Amino acid sequence: MPIVANPGHVDAALERGLDGRGVSREDALSFMRDAPLGALLHTAAAVRDRFKGRSVSYSRKVFIPLTHLCRDYCGYCTFRADPQVGVRPYMTPDEVLAVAEAGRRAGCKEALFSLGDQPERIFPEAKEFLQTLGFDTTLEYLAAMSELVLTKTGLLPHSNPGLMGEKDLRRLRETNVSVGLMLESASPRLGRPGEAHWKAPDKVPALRLRTIETAGQLSMAFTTGILIGIGETAEERVDALLAIGAAYRKHGHIQEVIVQPFRAKPDIRMALAPEPSNEDLLRTIAVARLILGGEMNLQSPPNLLSQDYPDLLKAGINDWGGISPVTKDFINPEAVWPQISSLAERTAKAGFVLRERLAIYPEFMPGPEFTPAPESSSRPDFIHERLRPYVRKLQGGDGYARGESDPC
Numbered sequence: 001m002p003i004v005a006n007p008g009h010v011d012a013a014l015e016r017g018l019d020g021r022g023v024s025r026e027d028a029l030s031f032m033r034d035a036p037l038g039a040l041l042h043t044a045a046a047v048r049d050r051f052k053g054r055s056v057s058y059s060r061k062v063f064i065p066l067t068h069l070c071r072d073y074c075g076y077c078t079f080r081a082d083p084q085v086g087v088r089p090y091m092t093p094d095e096v097l098a099v100a101e102a103g104r105r106a107g108c109k110e111a112l113f114s115l116g117d118q119p120e121r122i123f124p125e126a127k128e129f130l131q132t133l134g135f136d137t138t139l140e141y142l143a144a145m146s147e148l149v150l151t152k153t154g155l156l157p158h159s160n161p162g163l164m165g166e167k168d169l170r171r172l173r174e175t176n177v178s179v180g181l182m183l184e185s186a187s188p189r190l191g192r193p194g195e196a197h198w199k200a201p202d203k204v205p206a207l208r209l210r211t212i213e214t215a216g217q218l219s220m221a222f223t224t225g226i227l228i229g230i231g232e233t234a235e236e237r238v239d240a241l242l243a244i245g246a247a248y249r250k251h252g253h254i255q256e257v258i259v260q261p262f263r264a265k266p267d268i269r270m271a272l273a274p275e276p277s278n279e280d281l282l283r284t285i286a287v288a289r290l291i292l293g294g295e296m297n298l299q300s301p302p303n304l305l306s307q308d309y310p311d312l313l314k315a316g317i318n319d320w321g322g323i324s325p326v327t328k329d330f331i332n333p334e335a336v337w338p339q340i341s342s343l344a345e346r347t348a349k350a351g352f353v354l355r356e357r358l359a360i361y362p363e364f365m366p367g368p369e370f371t372p373a374p375e376s377s378s379r380p381d382f383i384h385e386r387l388r389p390y391v392r393k394l395q396g397g398d399g400y401a402r403g404e405s406d407p408c
């Protein structure tokens with residue numbers, strides 16, 4: 001239980017947080033350490049209600065794990081794999097298309113490409129496969145597969161390929177309506193031997209912040225977030241959220257922030273590490289809401305909290321993330337997604353309306369045929385011109401998915 005060190009200060013800080021424009025580091029630290037949980041959640045939920053109303057969104061997606069090869073060895077990862085005899089290092093174009101097509105038939109509108117980071121830099125098998133198809137890098141192949149899925153199925157690609165340079169981002173901007181890179185942590189300390197990001201050169205926080213910054217310069221709608229319970233301190237957690245908030249205030253391009261809890265699994269280096277408690281998760285989500293302010297879309301995946309997931313709404317989230325009716329969660333394969341019908345039911349029971357959104361949020365799609373949120377009218381154009389017809393086909397007048405699919 002947190003110790004209430006200075007109730008007067010905490011009350012004043014919560015009062016300041018209520019305006020939904022962000023809070024100082026000092027106030028955020030007092031929320032992490034001292035604020036009574038009930039009062040903190042109440043404040044965060046009030047900010048969410050005022051800026052986002054009672055709608056909670058999700059994206060109907062199909063998950064495309066383009067490659068499990070990765071040059072990093074994060075201590076909590078079950079997704080990555082080293083090359084194996086008899087296993088193709090990447091999905092082939094036909095396989096990619098088959099999965100995307102199954103998603104389209106199931107009413108999905110987002111193709112989520114998830115993959116390891118730059119495997120061709122350490123695995124000759126990866127390089128060889130790419131060269132056979134005429135590519136030098138995984139990110140080039142990803143761009144080609146995004147193009148294939150977009151043009152053949154009309155699904156809107158959203159890619160999470162790890163670090164991206166300016167050239168990579170520019171290329172992906174032509175096929176992806178948004179891209180993502182979890183900051184996870186702003187602490188370089190986690191890269192030390194034995195820590196979660198030991199032997200994970202792509203998890204250097206400064207490099208990840210550079211990708212986020214470059215995407216901002218290119219006006220690309222961006223998803224990021226933090227992973228909690230991987231050895232970071234409360235201060236480091238707050239600093240990661242502040243770094244995300246600073247990038248957002250500079251470029252306005254961060255469309256959503258995910259707060260994701262670490263989950264222990266048998267075959268990982270951190271198999272015996274303690275998981276963050278539900279209280280810790282709720283507290284962190286509420287602090288994220290108050291640091292990032294009322295305009296930010298805040299997400300936490302429902303499948304990582306089992307039956308208690310509606311509690312996440314009490315902490316100020318307004319999005320459940322991508323839910324797949326056809327593919328499992330490849331990052332947390334043990335945690336099944338709730339059925340969309342049950343998600344709608346439980347969201348309604350908590351007093352909210354479930355809305356289906358696209359891989360780009362309504363307020364990130366300006367233009368005469370769309371209705372941008374009032375605060376968003378001065379935002380730059382986040383969508384490449386050639387993607388507009390594809391988005392227009394799937395987006396309704398209020399920016400959510402057109403003719404929202406029946407829950408299944």
Ligand code: SF4
Nearest residue numbers: 070072074077080116
């Ligand atoms: S979490 Fe991502 S970067 Fe880390 S090992 Fe897994 S796939 Fe690679």
